[in-house]
Amino acid sequence: MTAVNKGAGNDSEPILKTVGLTKRYGKRLALADLNLEMRGAGVLGFLGPNGAGKTTAISLILGLIGPTRGRVEIFGVDPRAHPGPALRRTGAVLEGPSFYPHLSARDNLRVFGAVSDGAAAARVEEMLELVGLRGRAKDKVAGYSLGMKQRLAVAAALLSDPELLILDEPTNGLDPAGMREFRELIRQLGRAGKTVFVASHLLNEVEQMCDEVAIIKEGRLIARGPVADIVNRGGAIELKASDMQRAKEILESLECVRRVTLEDERLVVEAPAESAVELSRALAEKGVYLAELRPRETSLEEFFLEVTQESA
Amino acid sequence: MNSLVAAELLKIRKRWMPYVLLLTMVAGAAFFIWLIGYVSYKDNPADEFSGEALRTFAFPWSIASLLDSGQFWGAALFVAVLTSSTVATEYGWGTVRQTLIRGQARSQYLVAKLIGIALVCVAFLLVALAIALVFSLLATAAAGETITLDVPDGPSVPEIGVMIARSAAGILPYGLLAFALSVGGRSTALGVSGTIGYMFVENILGAVLNELGGVAADIRSLLLGHNVSSLIAANRIGSGDYVSMAPRDAALPGDLPDVWLATLIIAAYCAFFLVVAFAVFNRRDIPRSKGTGCHCMGQWRRWP
Numbered sequence: 098m099t100a101v102n103k104g105a106g107n108d109s110e111p112i113l114k115t116v117g118l119t120k121r122y123g124k125r126l127a128l129a130d131l132n133l134e135m136r137g138a139g140v141l142g143f144l145g146p147n148g149a150g151k152t153t154a155i156s157l158i159l160g161l162i163g164p165t166r167g168r169v170e171i172f173g174v175d176p177r178a179h180p181g182p183a184l185r186r187t188g189a190v191l192e193g194p195s196f197y198p199h200l201s202a203r204d205n206l207r208v209f210g211a212v213s214d215g216a217a218a219a220r221v222e223e224m225l226e227l228v229g230l231r232g233r234a235k236d237k238v239a240g241y242s243l244g245m246k247q248r249l250a251v252a253a254a255l256l257s258d259p260e261l262l263i264l265d266e267p268t269n270g271l272d273p274a275g276m277r278e279f280r281e282l283i284r285q286l287g288r289a290g291k292t293v294f295v296a297s298h299l300l301n302e303v304e305q306m307c308d309e310v311a312i313i314k315e316g317r318l319i320a321r322g323p324v325a326d327i328v329n330r331g332g333a334i335e336l337k338a339s340d341m342q343r344a345k346e347i348l349e350s351l352e353c354v355r356r357v358t359l360e361d362e363r364l365v366v367e368a369p370a371e372s373a374v375e376l377s378r379a380l381a382e383k384g385v386y387l388a389e390l391r392p393r394e395t396s397l398e399e400f401f402l403e404v405t406q407e408s409a
Numbered sequence: 410m411n412s413l414v415a416a417e418l419l420k421i422r423k424r425w426m427p428y429v430l431l432l433t434m435v436a437g438a439a440f441f442i443w444l445i446g447y448v449s450y451k452d453n454p455a456d457e458f459s460g461e462a463l464r465t466f467a468f469p470w471s472i473a474s475l476l477d478s479g480q481f482w483g484a485a486l487f488v489a490v491l492t493s494s495t496v497a498t499e500y501g502w503g504t505v506r507q508t509l510i511r512g513q514a515r516s517q518y519l520v521a522k523l524i525g526i527a528l529v530c531v532a533f534l535l536v537a538l539a540i541a542l543v544f545s546l547l548a549t550a551a552a553g554e555t556i557t558l559d560v561p562d563g564p565s566v567p568e569i570g571v572m573i574a575r576s577a578a579g580i581l582p583y584g585l586l587a588f589a590l591s592v593g594g595r596s597t598a599l600g601v602s603g604t605i606g607y608m609f610v611e612n613i614l615g616a617v618l619n620e621l622g623g624v625a626a627d628i629r630s631l632l633l634g635h636n637v638s639s640l641i642a643a644n645r646i647g648s649g650d651y652v653s654m655a656p657r658d659a660a661l662p663g664d665l666p667d668v669w670l671a672t673l674i675i676a677a678y679c680a681f682f683l684v685v686a687f688a689v690f691n692r693r694d695i696p697r698s699k700g701t702g703c704h705c706m707g708q709w710r711r712w713p
Contacts, residue, residue, distance in 0.1 A: 152697060156694075156695075156696070156697070159509075159510045160509070160510075161506055161509060161510065161694065161695045161696075162694035162695065162696065163692075163694060180509065180512045180513065180514055180515075181512045181513075181514060182512075183512065184510060184511060184512035185511070185512035187510070187512070189510045191503070191506055191507065191510065191697070192697060193503065193697065195502055195503025195504050195506060195507050196502070196504065196507070197420055197502065197504055198502065199423055199424055199425075200419070200420065200423055204419060204423070207416070207419065208416040208419060208420060209507065209508070209511060211412040211413060211415060211416035212413065212416065212508050212511045212512075212513050213511045213512065218412070253507070257511070
């Protein structure tokens, strides 16, 4: 299966591309034949249960581990063979933020800035301000909480103003307010033309900040698509009517309706969303009037559970 | 590369370890000059070993004795510990991953680290040597001896530089061994214990090979420690003995490989250790570290 993100109508060279990416540790297959493409601005959520292979995929993409088979291209370049051209335009937050504990936040960013390039070093103060750590910038990172380290990791990732951001469980350790602000940042970055790849198992988070999702399980890509399509893919309409029993009988007689069930004092009509007008008209003609009508949305969580259980 | 080396120096100089190691080296030098040398000499000035004790602490003979002991303990204690710790803790902290995802080539990462470690080792070991020489000058004056370079076979100032370079050449391969072990094993303990173990085991092996004679004795000529001994022996001032804190065979220059041949063999060891370190690091997977931390209820202050 191949996941393709075309972002804002950009048909240029892929920013991120994996072809048949496979990683095997002894007999254990950690990642199997992953084909992914990201071509423009936007946020792709990379979902999977714990141990599904998300971190392995990210480590392969960033050249930290070598593939058993397949290849990775970032901006058309293999990041393991040519890390400079591929990764200098990429920022990443790895799972479990790692810093020099004996250095301050400012010194940590200086070190990572020196590794990135000169321009990155000049953005240290700006990034500290961005993530709200300027007041604690002189403190040694050893005394930081996980949430503070996570914020520092985001600052380090954004230091070189990257075009591609790769984030592995970026909201780990953040409090609810921090999570909300982080979601907003990611959405802003996507709108600002950045390409963002976010691996997470927090479905609600992904649903709120991503344009598209790709789902992996046991190392295999099992589903992908735009979040909007997944959420609206239910093909069901919920309604309340003046006479529920009569409405059920009328609707069941319609050709476009597959099934009608009563759930929580609402009728759930399995029919295409565009048939809403037809349903409304049919009920009105028989003297049954609508109090409420809306398309039924499927949450990403429902979709995720559905596809991951189907593939089991 | 300059900014990378500057970053390495920042990382190392902000750790407490180099300073503790420096203090240990200085304490060792004080023990060596004052107790092993000066006190032994003053307690029994007419003793048959008093000349040996004098050459241990009195200037300029102390230069050779300090460089002899300094080569062994500088390599085993300072360089091996600092190198192994500097390399291996990056794995433990997970910062090696953080660095490599920024586009730095792996070989560039190792080169910057090597240069940073080398600069710190040179600076700190020279400081330790300078302090030890001050101890020696004070002890020489306290013993009523004249402070001068003008002794039989005494070195000139440039020759002192050559002596220091020989000693440094004896430290370098062990530093690179510690580097290769800690890069390969991702462990400070392996780097330190492997290097110190190698130094001691090699000494024992050398003695055994020498006893066996014949081809075995020839093989001994290829041992790293035997060739380092050749460089250290070339530092001798005159023919008199001195006390050495280095647990090595105190062979005379005539029993050891030629200095230039020894230098070549040491260079070959250095090249081998470097090739191993770079080959392993360039090929290896760098998996996720087991990070620790605690959850907090921090606040993001402002997004742009």
